[in-house]
Amino acid sequence: MQEPVVRVIGATLSAAYAAFIVWMAISQPQSLAEVAGGLSASVGAYRVDPVGFNDGLRFFHQDRFVEARAAFARADAASLDPLTQFYIAYSYYREGWGRVSHDDEAYTAGLKVLDRAISLAPDGRIVVDDPQLQMRSADELRAELVAGQTREWSDLNPMRVLRSRK
Amino acid sequence: MTPVREALVLPLTFLTVVLCGGLHLTTPVTIEAPTLFSLVLASLVLGVLVQTGTLAPVRLMHGGRSPLANVNGLVVLMTAFLATAQVLSMMTPASGLPALALSVFFLIAILQLLAAGVDRIRFLRVWAVTLLSAFTIKFILLAALTGPADRPLARALQVLVEGLTLGAFSQPVEPASSGYLAFVTLALYLFGLALLPGMQRAALVRRH
Numbered sequence: 001m002q003e004p005v006v007r008v009i010g011a012t013l014s015a016a017y018a019a020f021i022v023w024m025a026i027s028q029p030q031s032l033a034e035v036a037g038g039l040s041a042s043v044g045a046y047r048v049d050p051v052g053f054n055d056g057l058r059f060f061h062q063d064r065f066v067e068a069r070a071a072f073a074r075a076d077a078a079s080l081d082p083l084t085q086f087y088i089a090y091s092y093y094r095e096g097w098g099r100v101s102h103d104d105e106a107y108t109a110g111l112k113v114l115d116r117a118i119s120l121a122p123d124g125r126i127v128v129d130d131p132q133l134q135m136r137s138a139d140e141l142r143a144e145l146v147a148g149q150t151r152e153w154s155d156l157n158p159m160r161v162l163r164s165r166k
Numbered sequence: 167m168t169p170v171r172e173a174l175v176l177p178l179t180f181l182t183v184v185l186c187g188g189l190h191l192t193t194p195v196t197i198e199a200p201t202l203f204s205l206v207l208a209s210l211v212l213g214v215l216v217q218t219g220t221l222a223p224v225r226l227m228h229g230g231r232s233p234l235a236n237v238n239g240l241v242v243l244m245t246a247f248l249a250t251a252q253v254l255s256m257m258t259p260a261s262g263l264p265a266l267a268l269s270v271f272f273l274i275a276i277l278q279l280l281a282a283g284v285d286r287i288r289f290l291r292v293w294a295v296t297l298l299s300a301f302t303i304k305f306i307l308l309a310a311l312t313g314p315a316d317r318p319l320a321r322a323l324q325v326l327v328e329g330l331t332l333g334a335f336s337q338p339v340e341p342a343s344s345g346y347l348a349f350v351t352l353a354l355y356l357f358g359l360a361l362l363p364g365m366q367r368a369a370l371v372r373r374h
Contacts, residue, residue, distance in 0.1 A: 017177075021188075
C-alpha cells in the first residue's frame with residue numbers, strides 16, 4: 001500500500017477512535033446495546049422496534065407497568081428514543097401514584113428517565129398525541145413528578161384523597 | 167520508522183490505552199477522564215521521554231515532512247501524552263491518603279528521572295518498574311487492605327489500618343477484573359513507549 005494512503009487511513013481511524021472515546025466518556029453507556037444504539041444513532045440508523053413499542057403501549061394502558069417497561073426497554077434497547085422514554089417515565093408515575101401518598105422510589109426513577117428523555121428530544125420538547133393520557137407533554141409530567149416528591153403543608157389536606165391519577 | 171507504525175500502530179495502541187485506562191468496571195460501568203494532576207505529571211513524563219531519547223519529536227514533526235506526515239506525527243505525540251496521563255490516573259488510588267502518597271511517589275520518580283539523565287533503555291526499565299510498583303500497591307496491596315475481608319484476621323487488620331489512618335485509607339471496592347484490565351493496559355502502554363521513534367545515534371565510523 002502506498003505511503004499517503006496508509007497515512008490518510010491512519011489519521012481517519014485515529015480521529016474516529018478518539019471521537020468514539022470522547023462520546024463514550026460523555027454518554028457513559030451502560031451496556032453493549034447502548035453502545036451499538038448510540039453509534040447507529042450517530043449515523044441516523046437507529047430505529048425503535050415497533051412491535052416492542054406497541055406491546056409496551058398495550059401493557060401500559062392495561063396498567064401492567066412492569067411488563068410495559070420490559071417491552072419498552074426491548075423496543076428502545078439503547079434508551080435513545082424520547083417518546084419511548086416518556087412512556088417509561090409515565091409508567092413510573094402511574095405505578096407510584098397513590099391517593100394518600102406516592103412511592104418516592106418510583107417517582108425518582110420516573111424523573112431520572114424523563115430528564116434523560118428531555119435531553120434526547122429536539123429542543124427538549126416532548127409532546128405526545130395520546131388521548132388516553134391526561135398529561136401529554138414532558139413538562140406536565142415532570143412538574144407532577146417533582147410535586148409528588150415535594151413535602152409541603154398541603155400534603156396534610158384530607159381533600160387529597162379526592163384527587164385522581166392523571 | 168515505517169508509516170504503518172507511525173500512522174496506525176502507535177495512535178491506535180495509545181488510544182486503546184486511553185479507553186481501557188479510563189474504564190472502571192464497577193456497577194454501573196463508568197469511563198473517567200484522566201485527573202488534572204495526572205495531566206501535569208504526563209507533561210513532565212513527555213519531557214523525560216524527549217530528554218532520554220525515548221521520543222524524538224523531530225522524527226515525527228519537522229518542516230521537511232509532508233503535511234499529512236506531520237499530522238500523523240502530531241497524533242502520535244498527543245495520544246502518547248493522553249495515554250501517559252490515563253495510565254498515571256489509573257495507577258493512582260481513588261481517594262484519601264493512598265492517593266496523596268502515590269501522587270507524590272510519581273512526582274518524585276519523574277523528577278528523579280529528569281535529573282538522572284538516563285538513556286532510552288534505562289528509562290524504559292525504570293519507568294516500567296515504577297509503574298509496576300504502583301500497580302502492585304493499588305491493585306494488590308490496597309485491594310487486599312480495603313476490599314471485603316472474609317477472615318477474622320483480615321478484618322482485624324483492616325480495622326487496625328482504618329483506625330491508624332483515621333479512615334483516610336479506605337477505597338471504593340473494585341472488582342478483580344479491574345486489576346487484570348489495568349495490567350493489560352499497562353503492558354500495552356509500555357509496548358507503545360518501546361515503539362516510539364527514539365533519538366538516532368550517529369554511527370561510529372573507523373577512519374584509517
